[in-house]
Amino acid sequence: MRSMKARAVVSVLVLVMVMSVSAGTRLASAVDPPAATVKVWDTATPIPPSISLGMTPGESVEDPDGLTGHGTSFPTVVTVYARGTNPGGPSGVSYWNPEGNVFVWYGKTMPGGYSLTMPVPPSSGFPGGVDINRGGGPVLAGGPCGASFGAGDVWVGGQQNEPLYVHLAGTDCFRSYATDNGLLPPTSQVFGVEVDEASGDVFLAQPWEGRISRVHPPTAEATVWNFGGSCGSGGASCGNPSYVTIDPAGRPYATVTSSVFGDGIVRVNLGADGILGTADDTISIWPIPTQPAFIRPPLFMSESEQNPNGIITADANGNIWFSESNSGKIGRLSGNEICEYTTPGLSNPQQIVTVGSGDQLQVVFTEGNGNSVSVLTQAEADQASFPNRVCTIVAAQTFSTPVVKVIARMFDEEVSPLRTAIVPTVHQVTPVGGSGIQRFSPMPNPLLSVDGTPIGDAGNGFPSGLTGVYATQRIAGAYLKGNKHFEFHSGAITAPPPGGTVPGRMTGGGRLSASDGTKVTYGFVLLCPPSRGHDALEVNWASGNRFHLEQVSSASCSDDPSISPDPPSASFDTHRGSGTGRYNGVSGYTVEWTFTDAGEPGTSDTARIVIRDAFGFIILDVSGTLEKGNNQAHDAGPR
Numbered sequence: 001m002r003s004m005k006a007r008a009v010v011s012v013l014v015l016v017m018v019m020s021v022s023a024g025t026r027l028a029s030a031v032d033p034p035a036a037t038v039k040v041w042d043t044a045t046p047i048p049p050s051i052s053l054g055m056t057p058g059e060s061v062e063d064p065d066g067l068t069g070h071g072t073s074f075p076t077v078v079t080v081y082a083r084g085t086n087p088g089g090p091s092g093v094s095y096w097n098p099e100g101n102v103f104v105w106y107g108k109t110m111p112g113g114y115s116l117t118m119p120v121p122p123s124s125g126f127p128g129g130v131d132i133n134r135g136g137g138p139v140l141a142g143g144p145c146g147a148s149f150g151a152g153d154v155w156v157g158g159q160q161n162e163p164l165y166v167h168l169a170g171t172d173c174f175r176s177y178a179t180d181n182g183l184l185p186p187t188s189q190v191f192g193v194e195v196d197e198a199s200g201d202v203f204l205a206q207p208w209e210g211r212i213s214r215v216h217p218p219t220a221e222a223t224v225w226n227f228g229g230s231c232g233s234g235g236a237s238c239g240n241p242s243y244v245t246i247d248p249a250g251r252p253y254a255t256v257t258s259s260v261f262g263d264g265i266v267r268v269n270l271g272a273d274g275i276l277g278t279a280d281d282t283i284s285i286w287p288i289p290t291q292p293a294f295i296r297p298p299l300f301m302s303e304s305e306q307n308p309n310g311i312i313t314a315d316a317n318g319n320i321w322f323s324e325s326n327s328g329k330i331g332r333l334s335g336n337e338i339c340e341y342t343t344p345g346l347s348n349p350q351q352i353v354t355v356g357s358g359d360q361l362q363v364v365f366t367e368g369n370g371n372s373v374s375v376l377t378q379a380e381a382d383q384a385s386f387p388n389r390v391c392t393i394v395a396a397q398t399f400s401t402p403v404v405k406v407i408a409r410m411f412d413e414e415v416s417p418l419r420t421a422i423v424p425t426v427h428q429v430t431p432v433g434g435s436g437i438q439r440f441s442p443m444p445n446p447l448l449s450v451d452g453t454p455i456g457d458a459g460n461g462f463p464s465g466l467t468g469v470y471a472t473q474r475i476a477g478a479y480l481k482g483n484k485h486f487e488f489h490s491g492a493i494t495a496p497p498p499g500g501t502v503p504g505r506m507t508g509g510g511r512l513s514a515s516d517g518t519k520v521t522y523g524f525v526l527l528c529p530p531s532r533g534h535d536a537l538e539v540n541w542a543s544g545n546r547f548h549l550e551q552v553s554s555a556s557c558s559d560d561p562s563i564s565p566d567p568p569s570a571s572f573d574t575h576r577g578s579g580t581g582r583y584n585g586v587s588g589y590t591v592e593w594t595f596t597d598a599g600e601p602g603t604s605d606t607a608r609i610v611i612r613d614a615f616g617f618i619i620l621d622v623s624g625t626l627e628k629g630n631n632q633a634h635d636a637g638p639r
Contacts, residue, residue, distance in 0.1 A: 034431060036373070036440045036490035039098065039424040042449040043081075044483035047420050047544065053105045054094055055083035057478035057485060059130050059351060060465035063095075064497070066534055067135065067152030069170030070104050070417065071548065072097040073525035073536040075470040078154055079478050079485060080127035088415050091127055093156055093167060098476050098487040099632070101509035101523030102538045105418045108156075108165065108174060128157030129193035129204075129243065137197040142218030144412035145173035149217045155202050157190035164190055164204060164215065172415055177220055177408045192243030192312070196250060203252045207240040212252050212268060214277065220408040223277040225268050225401050227256075231285075236260045238283060238399065242294070243312045245320065250276060253320050253333075255294060255312050261285055261397070263293040265312070265320060265333050269398070281403050284396040286333060290340055293324040293331070311350065316357035323349035323365055330363060330376055330437075339391040341381050343437040346370055351466040351477070356495025364493065366463035366477055372441035373463055373477070374433070375492045381436025388435035419548050421509050421523030421538040423452040423629045424487075431492060438492050445482045451511040451521060452628035458482060472497050504528040504557050504636045506575040506595055510629020512607060514622040518542050522609060524549075524595070526575050528557035537579070537591065539609055541620060545584060547591060547611050552579040557633070563598050570633035573597050588614040594623075595631045602630030 043054030057079050066074030072095045082091045088107025096103040135151030143149045145168070152169025158176075165176040192205035202215045214223040227238035239258030246252050256266045264287040271280025312322040320333040328347050329340040347370035355362050363376040381389060427444040443463050447456030461482020467475050473493045478485050509523030520541040527535055530552035537549035555577035563573045575595045583589040590612045598604035608623035 034438070034491035036429045036431070036488055036492070038427045038429055038440075038444055038489075039487040040427065040444055040446065040449070040454075041096070041101070041103075041422045041424045041485045042446070042483070043094075043103065043422065043485055045422070045449070046085075047418075047540065051087070051418065052085045053103070053418065053420070054079070054081045054485070055483045056091075056480060057081040057094070057483065058127070058465045058480050060467050060477050061130050061132050062467035062470040062476070063132055063152070064470035067169060068095055068132065068154060069152055070095045071419065071536055072102050072104055073100060073527075073534045075099065077467055077470070077476045077485070078130060078132065079465055080130045080156055081478075082127060086418060088418075092415075093127070093130070093154060096485060097507075097523070097525055097536060098474075099507035100525035100536055101421050101423060101629075102525065102536045103420050103422060103523075105420075106167065106172075106415050107418075108167075108415055128189070128191045130154065130156050131193045131195045131202075133195045133200070134197055138200050140200045140218050143168055143173070144175045145171055145414065147171055147173060149200055153195075155193050155195055157193040157204055163206070164193070164202070166202075166217065172417065173412065174415055175217075175410055175412050177215060177410045192241070192245075192254065194244050194246055194252070196246055198250060203244050203246060205241040205244040205254050207242045207257075210237055210240055212241050212244060212254055212266075214252070215408065220410045222406055222408050224404050224406065225281065225283065226404065227266070227283065227401060231258065231260045231399055238266065238285060238401070239264070241266060245312045245314045247314050247320070248318060253312060253314070255322055256285070257292075257294055258285070261287045262291045263288050263324075265322065265338075268401075277403060277405075279403055281401065282398050283401045284398045286336070286338060286394045286396050288324070288331060288340075289338060289390070289392040289394065290324065290327045290329060293327050293329070295326045311352045313352055313354055315354040315361060315363075317361060321352055321354055321363055323352045325349060325368075328370075330365065336393055336395060337391055338394050339382075339389060341376060341384070341389050341435075341437065343388055343433045343435045343439065345372075345433065345439060345441070346374065346437065349374075350464045353466055353468040353475070355469045355493065360495050362493065362495045364466065364469075364475055366466045367439070367441070368462045368464055368480070369460075370439065370441060371443055371460040371463065372439045373443060373466070373475075373488050374437055374439045375490070376437045377494070378436070384435035388437075419538050419546060421521050421540055423509060423511055423521060423523075425449045425452055425454040427454070431490075440488070440490065440492075443479070443486065445479060445484065451519070469493060469495060469497050503531065504570075504572065504634065506557070506597065506631060506633050508595075508597075508602075508605075508629060508631040510602070510605070510607065510626040510631070512622055512624045512627055514541070514620070518622075520609070520620070520622045522607065524593075526552070526555060526577060526593075526595070528555055528572075528575070530555045530577070535579075537581070537593070539591075539611065539620070541622075545620075547581055547583050547589065547620070549579050549581040549591065550587065551581070552577060554578050560596065563596060570597070570635050572633055572635075575633070583611065583613070583619060589619065597631045597633040600630075602626060605629070605631040607631065
């Protein structure tokens with residue numbers, strides 16, 4: 001469903017003014033164009049001594065409730081990445097909080113080739129798709145480290161020898177699914193990954209094997225729908241599925257490239273017995289009117305060039321949406337009708353998400369070559385005419401397909417994370433386009449950033465990964481080639497955010513200097529009252545010193561009459577608290593803090609942080625007005 005990589009194509013960009021502003025700048029008024037405030041975190045900047053994290057980041061997914069439980073509170077964004085010098089492995093999965101500037105990195109894969117001898121795990125190279133189990137379904141016993149599979153687990157598709165792995169919520173435990181049998185050979189690749197919360201099973205698309213597979217996590221039993229030789233009397237292949245989603249009935253859909261039908265959408269149908277995964281299942285294929293819709297890689301391409309190849313997702317109305325990475329269009333399958341939408345400049349759409357429902361439905365997507373985050377409002381886009389909107393009735397063709405079941409090999413391991421805080425640069429981007437699609441381009445991509453100060457322009461960072469809406473008018477994602485993560489906040493996103501309330505909290509981060517000139521960077525999400533598992537504080541300073549909050553001992557939110565003006569939409573401006581945590585990986589240290597929010601843009605905000613060892617000796621004592629960054633107070637209420 002979601003994607004991370006795409007082929008580089010040189011494009012000529014129309015220069016649009018991108019103005020750098022300080023953190024927290026308010027969006028334009030309702031009478032102005034709905035400009036976007038874009039925060040950019042440079043995750044390729046080395047942390048001491050010389051570790052570069054999160055390079056080549058890509059597919060992303062939102063965790064608005066902090067179900068993943070890896071110390072980033074909520075909202076959390078999950079992003080897979082393919083390059084870095086993390087000692088745990090060059091590629092893996094990261095968790096980060098765009099409000100607290102807190103990042104947690106798991107270097108999952110190891111260098112080297114495939115190995116059948118444990119405990120040496122195989123290498124997976126570039127990760128593919130990523131998805132979260134959002135809960136509401138069964139809790140399945142039999143996970144790694146004695147844990148169970150359930151809400152907050154993150155599933156990642158591999159591109160070489162670890163076709164699929166899962167990171168269990170709230171632990172450092174991983175299970176990888178790999179095998180030397182015909183289902184998942186050492187060269188197997190998984191692009192799309194989709195969790196079926198109703199059953200706890202995981203669907204995946206394997207393009208080179210021509211399969212959609214379903215894995216039952218505890219037993220590693222895999223049900224495989226093999227498209228090879230299924231289309232027509234001549235034994236022609238039904239194609240290579242790249243990304244996968246499921247509809248409300250639990251049926252998997254995938255984008256597919258076929259020598260028989262060209263590019264299309266394929267669905268697995270339940271047979272007469274009403275059970276998915278039995279011998280009477282069939283597949284239906286809808287060819288896409290515009291051909292070729294997807295990038296068709298030659299036999300030998302680098303992993304970073306092979307996909308995305310038609311990212312696909314289901315909306316709340318029961319329709320199937322997909323990005324046509326080659327033709328520069330967004331497609332929608334409704335029954336037997338395919339509508340294709342575009343606007344001038346739209347190029348190489350990448351990850352695609354839907355938000356809202358009914359008349360409020362919107363589709364948000366990134367454009368790689370188009371260097372854009374774009375918002376399609378269906379009610380407006382459906383009013384457009386040719387060539388911006390073309391709808392075609394497409395008759396599906398249905399075939400029988402072999403269904404096999406096998407047991408995939410699996411192994412478990414624990415991976416220790418690295419944690420850091422990064423101060424973002426903040427920019428504004430105005431939209432262009434029409435016909436129901438607003439394109440925010442070019443997306444800002446500083447050549448370098450130093451604690452919130454942008455330096456230079458690196459050009460097109462290739463926006464690729466993208467989340468759904470996790471808070472009002474906010475989504476996040478990643479630049480595949482720019483080695484950066486971003487948050488996008490715009491009034492153009494009118495669909496409502498997920499439901500739920502949060503307690504009063506203060507979020508943010510920044511940089512200040514100790515009395516000896518040492519630069520101290522911090523990021524945090526701290527609640528009032530504290531909530532176990534949802535408070536986060538990371539402090540970095542000097543040559544690689546790091547403090548990670550493990551437990552809050554006390555916390556209070558109050559209003560200081562001397563601080564004026566009050567923070568927007570908050571009845572307090574000061575957060576005081578204390579807790580315990582790890583200093584350079586060793587537990588038993590204590591921390592005390594006071595953070596204030598003196599309004600926007602954050603230039604008058606203050607912080608004090610004191611860290612002590614187990615004997616009470618001070619390790620760090622820093623206080624003052626922020627040199628960079630922003631603290632933000634939030635009252636209890638909807639996200």
